[in-house]
């Protein structure tokens with residue numbers, strides 16, 4: 001494995017001090033830490049990490065070939081996290097970020113507010129490309145044991 005001087009997500013830290021532990025199996029305890037670890041995983045083409053930290057109910061539907069191709073064909077220039085908000089239930093968090101990258105068409109920046117959901121002790125990324133919906137009184141499709149209306153209905 002290559003030694004990296006700085007972490008892809010933060011030029012002020014080494015990879016060892018920052019995202020490496022998450023890629024080696026430590027669970028990120030906050031949504032922004034997972035956001036950073038996922039960004040670094042894109043940079044390092046660690047598609048298994050991207051898949052495993054997506055909501056389990058969505059994992060089978062992810063287009064991992066497309067994700068791998070995007071990861072390979074982009075030159076990643078940095079991540080800024082602007083704001084994080086944790087819901088009162090402590091199980092939903094939104095992370096506003098800007099990712100910078102470059103491809104054959106030039107430099108791009110992508111601003112997004114991503115939703116993270118905590119199931120048990122793990123935070124997961126909700127991929128808006130794989131929408132989940134349910135009847136209001138049905139079990140929430142996120143995988144929690146709550147009804148949809150009491151769980152993710154305000155977010156999906």
Ligand SMILES: [Zn+2]
Nearest residue numbers: 007009018019
């Ligand atoms: Zn990092």
Ligand SMILES: [Zn+2]
Nearest residue numbers: 140142151152
């Ligand atoms: Zn839910």
